[in-house]
């Protein structure tokens with residue numbers, strides 16, 4: 195069994211929980227309250243900024259030059275989406291500024307940045323993989339379960355269900371599988387742990403948005 199199959203098996207339950215979240219159900223139906231989507235999109239804009247930086251750090255640390263190039267391109271992609279959110283999405287959804295980084299987003303950003311900086315590069319690659327893979331799966335799930343042609347969140351859904359994003363995801367999975375073959379069993383287990391942690395943080399990111407969770411003080 196290759197590393198990515200083992201990794202996905204380890205998060206099967208988390209993925210099922212994500213698909214069952216009210217945020218995802220209401221986004222699929224188009225009934226998600228605007229305030230929750232606004233909260234999500236502003237946090238996501240802050241997230242993508244730092245995610246792009248974590249990706250470029252991994253690119254700088256990659257052992258293989260083609261993998262470095264792939265991560266530099268992933269980083270560029272994250273910044274391009276951030277710019278799109280800041281541009282048209284903020285205008286469409288009546289948002290004037292990205293505001294504070296709230297707890298779920300803060301936790302996720304700092305997990306990714308510290309892993310990218312301080313852990314083995316293979317572990318860092320595994321830590322960012324759920325950002326690609328879960329979004330692709332969730333994007334496809336939402337896309338194929340849509341019930342409303344007037345879903346206000348249609349454009350967001352298309353970004354992650356699209357073929358272009360799918361190609362990036364396959365590349366990210368392949369890089370992790372190749373990296374895992376150079377690792378010991380213990381290192382591969384660390385890669386799985388990072389993959390699971392990031393998947394939990396994906397859940398919390400949507401949960402935090404649904405509950406509009408902010409700093410207590």
Ligand SMILES: Cc1ncc(CO)c(N)n1
Pocket residue numbers: 238241242324325326329396399
């Ligand atoms: C929180 C989060 N994870 C992953 C993605 C997709 O890259 C995103 N836009 N936001």
